[in-house]
Structure formats: structure tokens, C-alpha cells
Amino acid sequence: MISEQGSGRHLNGALHLRLGVVKNEQGSSHFSRRVRRVRKLAEPTRIRIGSWNVGSLMGKLRELVDAAIRRRVNILCVQETKWKGQKAKEVQDTGFKLWYTGATPGRNGVCILIDRSLKD
Numbered sequence: 001m002i003s004e005q006g007s008g009r010h011l012n013g014a015l016h017l018r019l020g021v022v023k024n025e026q027g028s029s030h031f032s033r034r035v036r037r038v039r040k041l042a043e044p045t046r047i048r049i050g051s052w053n054v055g056s057l058m059g060k061l062r063e064l065v066d067a068a069i070r071r072r073v074n075i076l077c078v079q080e081t082k083w084k085g086q087k088a089k090e091v092q093d094t095g096f097k098l099w100y101t102g103a104t105p106g107r108n109g110v111c112i113l114i115d116r117s118l119k120d
Helices: 060-070
Strands: 010-013 014-016 021-023 030-033 049-053 075-078 085-090 098-101 108-115
Touching: 049 060, 060 075, 060 108
Parallel strands: 049 075
Antiparallel strands: 010 014, 021 030, 075 108, 085 098, 098 108
């Protein structure tokens, strides 16, 4: 059962149409509207994100990568790297990519380690 709400009205110079009201078997009102088919999206990808305060990353880069592989972490955010400068580089023979920044040598510094499946 559809009840007419009127042919429409003008709203700021534009024609504004009202939706028809539909009553279901129980008598509840619902707005009638055509629903477009929604395309099925690709399967969701699980991304594991980790955070680690390493205290210092001096000479520990390979250990960091090994820990990320062992824990199946895709993105690892690292604090207290104690590296100076800003750079992005591939971690040799691992497929991981590292972005880091640090202002004072021997203090502070952060980096992000991204695994091979997400780096491109």
C-alpha cells in the first residue's frame, strides 16, 4: 500500500520530491526507495601494526626486522632510535622498507618499518 505525499514542492528554486510511504503487513510505515545493488568489495586485508621503544637502534636493525617477521607485523613504529637525519631505505635482503627521522645524535628519533607486501 503506497500513499502519495504530493507531487513535490519547491525548495530554494529546486523541485524537491517526497518519498512515498509504504506500509508492511504489520502496519509499520517505511519509505519506498529503489536500492541499487552494491558491488562486492575485495576481501579485507588484515594489517598488523606494532610499536616498540627500542632504547637504541644502533646496530639492531636486523634484530628489528627479525622480530617483525616473527610476530608477523606489517607496520612497526619504533621510538628512541637515536639515529640522526631523515632517510628512507630498503633493509638489505629482507624486502622491508624503513623511514626514519631524528634531530639529535644519540637522542630520540623515530622510524617506521613496512613489510614487503605494503611497501609499494
